Amino acid sequence: MELTSVSGFLGLLPPALIAFAFVWAILRAGSRQVVVHRLWQFVRGKQEIADPEVRAFAEEEASFISFRILAGVPVSSLEKAHELIRWTKLNDVQMYRLRLCGDFFDPDARQVKVDKLPSSFTQKLRAAGLFWWLLVAALSFGSLFLDRTVMTLNATQRHFFATSTQVGSLGSILPFGPKSLKATDCTRPPSANAQRSGFTEQEVGILCTILTDSGADAFLKRTLADQFWSSVKLFGVSAVLFWMSFFSWVAGASAKKLAGRQIDPAVPGAQLSLGLST
16 A cells, blocks of 8 residues: 555656746746747647747747746847846846845836835844844754654643653753653652652653553654654745745845946937837
8 A cells, every 4th residue: 555655756756846937937937838838849849830930939939938038037129138137147137036036126227126026024023033033943844853752741731741651741851851751760769759750749650650651652653743743844835935035135135236237228320219200
């Protein structure tokens, strides 16, 4: 059964990765034309388009899509892509920096949307959120490797650590802290266990009842498993929110830095739109 499940999962992995790649390409290019172009290549194979005008159109569309995917900058046309490439070369601007600016940069006008830039206070809030989600992600990732979980003793509201075979006070994680309490220790007097474990005699009695119960091992293992999957979910959510917070903050920082250079958006040889009509 286990081998069948694993092989079934591995069989679904390639199509899932292909689907993910298509979704990424569509989002990156900002158009479903990526899928249409790929399907058309599959249908026609290596056969060239006979009509020269249609062939030129197809090649332009392919170049346009390729630029938007490779650069990650949403220009509106291939001509604007050519202008942007020349502009970045003339002004020593890396294309990836424009991509980092996100919606704060107009690739067609080659200008930062200064009126849309976030304030310093907003940037500080974003930075605080960034570090918060980084901390949550780090803690949740670290908890994946813990072999113990925190539980509460209802009778005394005492918090303690528990593994599948032993329990210990919160101080038991320290090198010279109290000792953990195991099922085999329950043959000793409660006073002796209380002294070495940091629990009260009442708590030792309750915990020993739990440890010596036939269903305790299965319960503690199930609790640890639940904690593991909760940590996996928390890590996944916090990692995504950290990623989003990072790009939200870096977009504002990159756009402010680019705006500070005050680069002329004009490109030599490019046509200027004067807003005239006939």
